[in-house]
Amino acid sequence: MTRIDALAHPVAVGLIGAGGIGAFHGESLAHRAPETRLVAIADPSQAAAARLAETTGCDSIYDDGASVLADDRVEAVLIAAPSQFHADLVVAASKAGKAVFCEKPMAVTLDDAHRAVGAAADVPLQIGFNRRFDAGFRAAHDQVVGGRIGTPQLLRSLTRDPGIPDPAAVRHSTIFLETLIHDFDALRYLNPGAEAVDVYAVADALAYPDFADQGLQDTAVVMIRFDNGAIATAEASFHATYGYDIRGEAFGPGGMVTAGDQRRTTATYFGPEGVVNDSWQRNVDLFHDAYVAQLRAFAHCVRDGSTPEVSGRDAVAALSIALAAVRSAGEGRPVRIDEVTR
Numbered sequence: 001m002t003r004i005d006a007l008a009h010p011v012a013v014g015l016i017g018a019g020g021i022g023a024f025h026g027e028s029l030a031h032r033a034p035e036t037r038l039v040a041i042a043d044p045s046q047a048a049a050a051r052l053a054e055t056t057g058c059d060s061i062y063d064d065g066a067s068v069l070a071d072d073r074v075e076a077v078l079i080a081a082p083s084q085f086h087a088d089l090v091v092a093a094s095k096a097g098k099a100v101f102c103e104k105p106m107a108v109t110l111d112d113a114h115r116a117v118g119a120a121a122d123v124p125l126q127i128g129f130n131r132r133f134d135a136g137f138r139a140a141h142d143q144v145v146g147g148r149i150g151t152p153q154l155l156r157s158l159t160r161d162p163g164i165p166d167p168a169a170v171r172h173s174t175i176f177l178e179t180l181i182h183d184f185d186a187l188r189y190l191n192p193g194a195e196a197v198d199v200y201a202v203a204d205a206l207a208y209p210d211f212a213d214q215g216l217q218d219t220a221v222v223m224i225r226f227d228n229g230a231i232a233t234a235e236a237s238f239h240a241t242y243g244y245d246i247r248g249e250a251f252g253p254g255g256m257v258t259a260g261d262q263r264r265t266t267a268t269y270f271g272p273e274g275v276v277n278d279s280w281q282r283n284v285d286l287f288h289d290a291y292v293a294q295l296r297a298f299a300h301c302v303r304d305g306s307t308p309e310v311s312g313r314d315a316v317a318a319l320s321i322a323l324a325a326v327r328s329a330g331e332g333r334p335v336r337i338d339e340v341t342r
């Protein structure tokens with residue numbers, strides 16, 4: 001089969017979780033990705049499901065994922081429920097024979113991650129590491145693969161989020177398991193074939209210090225050593241006043257590649273207050289095209305049987321780094337990856 005097939009026969013997708021990112025994905029499935037159709041929505045919040053059904057024209061709404069899996073029209077599911085439900089949903093969807101696109105993190109424990117990967121052995125499984133579908137990150141990756149910088153020696157990845165509405169609602173370790181997990185994957189993407197060996201992480205509540213006593217971590221730096229010798233840092237803040245800021249960098253003996261741009265467009269204002277660029281305030285604006293491109297790529301895999309570019313193995317590797325970082329920040333010492341994986 002060729003890539004034409006997903007366009008000629010769009011993949012029927014059931015969405016599980018219609019909250020912040022789920023609603024954006026639902027709109028993409030219905031309106032932005034011609035290779036997909038949104039045929040069902042499940043969310044225990046029937047208001048959320050109904051809102052999305054209205055804007056997408058989807059006529060089947062359910063209050064749980066099991067109903068989507070029992071719907072014979074559904075060929076693939078997109079899991080955008082809260083992270084603690086992901087692994088069980090991947091297992092159930094795989095058992096039902098559905099292709100699976102799962103938001104990151106695919107699981108929050110390694111036992112669950114391995115269980116999910118095992119269950120999905122015979123169905124396409126793609127993880128929502130959307131940075132891999134951003135044109136800049138992809139070009140940087142391709143240049144590393146093409147040998148332009150040589151073997152990476154230094155790597156960087158950072159996430160700065162404009163803010164969190166309710167610091168009290170942020171669970172401990174979120175900065176590692178939900179946010180920096182993107183950076184851990186980006187570092188692996190910019191250092192292809194290499195795996196993390198050890199991790200040293202420091203985290204604090206610097207942006208919202210009033211919540212430090214409750215264990216909030218809103219600022220973190222993670223140092224990672226890879227098995228090809230590269231030394232990497234990943235950093236995150238939940239309070240960037242200037243907007244969403246995601247960047248990556250790989251440096252080697254032959255030069256350096258960078259990816260990511262805070263500017264909303266190339267338009268730059270020059271005036272009495274200085275030189276000014278507008279920035280994005282929402283991830284779905286900054287990575288709009290990448291979020292859609294990953295769903296289109298997934299649909300092509302479902303139709304032509306090719307292997308998704310972001311696999312369950314990638315999910316396990318990024319989660320291993322995240323769990324090592326959680327332990328390192330908690331214990332104040334470097335942690336070897338094999339301490340969390342064995």
Ligand SMILES: NC(=O)c1ccc[n+]([C@@H]2O[C@H](COP(=O)([O-])OP(=O)(O)OC[C@H]3O[C@@H](n4cnc5c(N)ncnc54)[C@H](O)[C@@H]3O)[C@@H](O)[C@H]2O)c1
Nearest residue numbers: 016017018019020021022043045048080081082083103104
């Ligand atoms: N790739 C990215 O850039 C990105 C961005 C945001 C969120 N995410 C991930 O997507 C997931 C959802 O995040 P969000 O920000 O949309 O959260 P959210 O809280 O805004 O939405 C979650 C939705 O899931 C629903 N829900 C709860 N339990 C459910 C269940 N068992 N089955 C189905 N639906 C259920 C809730 O009612 C809610 O509508 C998280 O895992 C998060 O890490 C990824």
